[in-house]
Amino acid sequence: EAGVTQSPTHLIKTRGQQATLRCSPISGHTSVYWYQQALGLGLQFLLWYDEGEERNRGNFPPRFSGRQFPNYSSELNVNALELEDSALYLCASSSTSGVAETQYFGPGTRLLVL
């Protein structure tokens, strides 16, 4: 069974540009989560999508947005990039929205903002 996949693996942008990160969940999983792992800040929750809807959002500005497609894959968009957006962005999926479910993580997209 294929795991969670993310693309691209690395992304280099300049300040002010937009970045789009993509995530494909494990087959059959309907919930997708996005986390940011910035140097010195640890892993922080960004967004949760389930059945195409945004269910919860972390403490991030509105320029962080995303969506979930009918096939449950997801896209994270970061507008007006700032230097501090440089981080590893991890996507996770779970089989349902239930709180008992394990979240399975992808390999991440490393975003560098210059």
Add this chain to the structure above:
Amino acid sequence: KQEVTQIPAALSVPEGENLVLNCSFTDSAIYNLQWFRQDPGKGLTSLLLIQSSQREQTSGRLNASLDKSSGRSTLYIAASQPGDSATYLCAVRPMEYGNKLVFGAGTILRVKS
């Protein structure tokens, strides 16, 4: 606000040692606690998930315990191997915030051969 702390921040041990990683959280209102492993530059691998009603979970050489009332969890690794070298992250799922995970900063483990 839920906060998760992991001690020690880093640990270096010789191969074969048994070791304990500690995790504490400030709010006991959690659904579950999960231990992850992260290799450098990689994503997270789930090791063990303990539901709030459980006391411990075991997988191979790994054993995790949960004391929800005191806000503590430990990850015990038996007979450590160089391949165990990685960062170990503890995460709780708070009842207040739905399905998000709140992570600790991690323990960097190095097992020397």
